[in-house]
Amino acid sequence: MNLRSRAFCLVFFLGCLTAFAQDGIPKSAWRRPLGLPLENAGVKRVAGDIDDGYWQGAPVGGFGAGTFSRSYRGDFARWHIKAGVHKYDVSYANEFAMFQQVEGEATGVAKVLLNDHPKQGELASWSWDYPVGAGEYAALYPKSWYDYRWEKFPAHVTLEQYSPVIPDNYRESSYPTAVYRWHAENPTDKTVTVSVLLSWTNMSGWFRTFTHDFKGAPNQGNYDTYRNEAGMKGIVFDRSRAGVAPNEWDGQFAIAAMETPGVEVTYQTSFQAAGDGKAVWSHFARDGRLPNDDTSWVSDGEKLAGAIAVRFTLKPGEKKVVPMVIAWDLPVVQFGEGRQWNRKYTDFYGTDGKNAWKIAREGLLHAQEWSDAIDAWQKPTITDESKPLWYRGMLFNELYALTDGGTFWGRPVGSDKKLPASFALLECFDYAYYGTLDVRFYASLPLLKFWPEIDKRVLREFAETVEKEWSEKGLWVWKTAETGSPVLHKRKKVGAVPHDLGVPEGDPFYVVNEPGWQDTNDWKDLNSKFVLMVYRDYVLTGRTDKAFLQETWPAVKAAIQYLRQFDHGRGVPENSGYPDQTYDSWVVRGVSAYSGGLWLGALRAGEETARVLGDWTAQAEYQALFAMAQKTYVATLWNGEYFLYDTDASNKGVIQADQLAGQWYAHMTGLGDLVPRAMQRSVLKKIYAFNVNQFGDGNLGAVNGMNADGTVVDNVEAREVWAGTTLGYAALLKSLGIEEESYHVVHGLFHVIYESKGYWFRTPEAWDVTGNFRASMYMRPAGLWGMEMMPAVR
Template sequence: MKRTSKWISTRGLAFPILAFTLCLSMASTAWGGDGIPKAAWKRALGLPLENPGVTRAAGDIDDGYWQGVPVGGFGAGTFSRSYRGDFARWHIKAGVHKYEPVYANQFAMFQQSEGDAHGTSQALMNGHPSNGELSSWQWDYPVGAGDYYGLFPKAWFDYKWDKFPAHVTLEQFSPVLPNNYRESSYPVAVYRWHAENPTNKTVVVSVLLSWTNMSGWFRTYTRDFKGAPNQGNHNEYVSEKVGDAGTMKGIVFDRNRAGTAPNDWDGQFAIAAMESPGVEVSYQTTYQASGDGKAVWSAFSKDGRLANDGKSWVSDKEKLAGAIALRFTLRPGEKKVVPMVVSWDFSLIQFGEGRKWDRRYTDFYGTSGQNAWKIARDGLLHATEWSDEIDKWQAPYITDESKPLWYRGMLFNELYALTDGGTFWGRQAGSDAKATPTFALLECFDYAYYGTLDVRFYASLPLLKFWPDIDKQVLREFADTVPKEWPEQGLWVWKTQQVGEPITHKRKKIGAVPHDLGVPEGDPFVAVNEPGWQDTNDWKDLNSKFVLMVYRDYVLTGRKDTAFLRETWPAVKAAIEYLRQFDHGGGVPENSGYPDQTYDDWVVRGVSAYSGGLWLAALRAGEETARVVGDTKTTAEYHALFLKGQKTYISQLWNGEYFRYDTSSESKDDIQADQLAGQWYANLTGLGEIVPHTMQVSAAKKIFDVNVMKFGHGEMGAANGMTADGAILTNAEAKEVWVGTTLGYAGLLMQEGMNDEAWKTTRGLYHVIYEDKGYWFRTPEAWDITGNFRAGMYMRPTAIWALEMTSPTAK
């Protein structure tokens, strides 16, 4: 599908050199260290965690709690520096997770007071290389000598060590900005050093940034760098006069390439800083990353300068690294802010079956994979502007004292998955440059499906709120698949396990909304609905959720984009008609006796609270959509079907306190936390009562009393399922807390004016993630009563924005 591109920033790329100069000169009076928001999540640098959570699922990713806020834009590839100071998590290859500290990627600091014979030099990591690399460096920065703060897309390392006379704070971010479809795609990390001299002596401060040449390392689908090639890698020192701003100096990390067309592992990194009056930049172009590191440390530890060594060679097989150092002097009481950047350009994505895609940012920088320096330049010139724009975006939320402080920080920190979750944004290589780029979040790296629809029903709320053009485009892509068929057969794993012999199913049927848009190791966005665990063609929630998300996007963007409704209406209508085949006379599609909805290991049979409620809400959304597009016949038809279905739903499921799980399975009388998901969306979009309001309130209270308060003493969120008397169920998914679905329920509570219950429910999630089990920046899909998890770095927890997107008529 081709459309006129809407992906236009409100600002051009150019940034006046004079403005940069002014920003740098103003640094003497601006001090960012005092401006760390109170809402930011805080932890002492390098502080270990006692009794952290571990995965319960064999083979699932479990890298532990050494994590941090990621850098990198939408679809650009990302990496992160943990709160102990090592760069360890790498999501550069699309859809692939690697976790391995790269020790030569490091910051270090030198400080020397006037009159002292020797300065203090220290690598800023709480620990040291486990493999003996860089043995000449001074490692093991003291644990607790400062604090880490996270408020995505920013993080701060606030260094407070008695051997450093100056107080230095490192501010880190990428320009992820609301309603911005340009800079939000950039592969650049900005590191602004805020330095203050509180002493009565002049202090020399120098900060070092060392980086490894990782070009060529991102070839495989493995989770580490074993076998990563270095042959052909080389580093180049670059110096460029940038108008009145100064001289930009740094190193580009590149490799020899066969031919002019890049492979997806071909690319560059760059590190750079701006030399200007009072700020000196020195460099070491190349040294051996696996050696003792003396080429860097012997010079840096002497006076904070590097040797300005431009020597470069091409690697045979040794790991190469390079470094820059940014040195300045602070008079007593003086403050200064100086930026550094890391940029990268891995322009091409090639998925498992060979199709090639250009990343979104290449629209602005080209597709050669050799523009890291240009990207770095823009990072330096725009550093202050971007920082201010992020602060402006966050301010109304994080300063709202009517809401808990812990929540205000969690609200932004859970957004990390929008960039760091294997996010894809690009268009097929060689395609029309005016075509709208394809966008998709990865469900998680353990379940590596792009755009998983049953999950994005919860997860896409912040995408809609801050980048609505992207969210609508995703739904257009799903709409485009509805009338199509993919006839090839795939193994139905769950059913095969049940019967003991291979059972297959069609990849996608006409009229079925696909579960996903494909997988990284396949041919995503072309071969959709990857066969796997369940036959999702007959799932009872996917089609309803698609209908509801389309109407949601129309309503929550002002009810003006009727073109969007008209374009998607055929798919919406087809999705509703497809589900009607499972209606056996009561007006509600019945579940088919297998896990045929997002709870894909929890059997459902007959009319069910979850799928049935979504269906009723979808009928109302379809009715209203039909009214907007002028289809009066369908408007009346859906209204009549809704009334019929509502009567069946209530008569078969309502027991006087809550809606039963379903009518026929062994869980039929259990309490499902997500039973009101359809009503939640109906409230969100002004569709009215799917069931009478007294029933909504009664069910919501019952869920809180049992699924929240009788599970983990009310400090773990809402269990998916509980018996009526408060016992934990045995089903693998029923006995779990799902972060995203709990947040959807909390959003419903907020809509109903049950604010205390909403905060209590959500506070349990915060407790597990940020206080007890160490799931920060890797929030899982689920945990059980032990707090141990399944499926980390999951997409659904971004549903925390449900608490911000309540009905205008909420009490």
């Protein structure tokens, strides 16, 4: 952990109590009764999209380490371990259970901490179906809590869950480990014995397929090993391997706890996960202990599991905190065309895939330190009472996608460890593109704020591609469908900023700009967004990293020059009559509000970058071009209240929610007014009156396109609310001092995600007036942090 992270810990405790409810959980955490179903939940609108439903929870796992999550009913259900692959499936042997017994009573009570049960008699001897609503789930990512309150459990026990995702930390934030700290308190007048069981399936080899479930997962050759080292006890789950170097699916899981004075750890090394489970439950339900059986064998196809239990007693009024850890070591990522990469955490733990025990030990030894560091990071925000309570929680919970969004962080096997590791988020699992640039314009803001070196690395990676060409052809799907015959396009042209850094099925970071729905070479927003993000990273990291600007300057100039080919003499690149920007099903023609506004921002960013670097020729050129472009933009599109969608007569009157995206970035980075301030305020007022308040009940966010008569534009994307668009608009409202409206707009998103439609920890790209969604687990909603990064410009 670096010095800044440690400094957080030193200041944490001052004034801390005001941030927490009586149960010790922050007041700003989002809460839901354990296992409570949701009525009228949202559903997918597009056939083939992922829709696992609302049984979700905050994920664990570091950047690029692979992640999984336990839902708020208590099952480990969602798995993002294999790079770019989403699995949603439950192995019921992956569970927590609790035993409690009051001193002097003949028997105790044991219960699996799941508001559900296996469907086919699996582990039939176990006591399932923890009562719905007997406690509460809370989340403030990267932490979440399970607050168990059942009348048959006399001691009050809360589970705190997290991984060490910590700002400005580029080591522990990469770790494949999850910490589970059990906070137990005895409010009674009698001594209570408490035991918590953690059982785990041997999942070695399970993350080999591209399917969304574990059907056909291999078990042959799996085996479990009991370990006892310096007071640490647990089980390592491994498999037989063909050679020394691990395959992508080779590696280990481990579960572990520390045996300390007053805390006893017992174990069952192996049992059949699909059996009746008596080998575990008959012992645990009797007295909270396991039989300390270290029997181990190699699977001949049967599904294996192991378990540990931590047992302790609490005197009346006594409190105790007991940590447990799940760790995993699956060091290799292999993409579709065969190239293998080592995950970032292997810089610290090696690449042989046999270090889950070591990783688990570090988690146990640093559990308190990591917890304190997370609390210290969050404290200034969650205690800021000038902001709504729901908003403070949403800020952190929408960060989940930074680790859980198919995130990759690593370097090619055999490469020099001195070279920087590549990093990228997936746009989403339905649109599995790495680093999608038009979307990361919104999504990358918290990455820049809290892990700036990673964000700069991503932009450097994009910069390296700008002046390169990939000449192979791909099918232009949208144009092919429009014309009825195949239309091909070059993968990547010189000067075009790529849409993405590749796909998991291909050779990402080496082969970029995957051909697909649109020919993105001639999109009118990508190059401008790249220029703006480069300048943004320079400004918002203190205006000190001149080397970063210098390194990316050739790509910035090339990006601006490339767009000028679409300028027909008026200073503004014109859209080409197809969906040539991030709204990739919404046709644009001529000068347009969205792309044109981004162009104005890019010219100002180019001008200021040139000024910093002393490139006076470029500075003068961009300054003159901006003056010309601004004049054209206003004269062509301003209608007295807002800027027209484009110059196509059929779009006359369309009010686009994202029309001032360029101005949003200009205010965020101090570039000033791209259009007069009075025009900005007029636009914001119009969008609020129409796109927000005349869409649905006014509490859904800002719909992308409204007509001047109050009807929604008849286009599939215009009819949607995009979380990222709404957040950019809200941030601009806030920067101009229109705060009440800005929070109302964002609350529309909160209402849909966390209250009415059940999109927690799978926030979609878009929903319609019914609240039904498209493209869950999307990265653009992380742009919520734009609200926190906007200076007041009023």
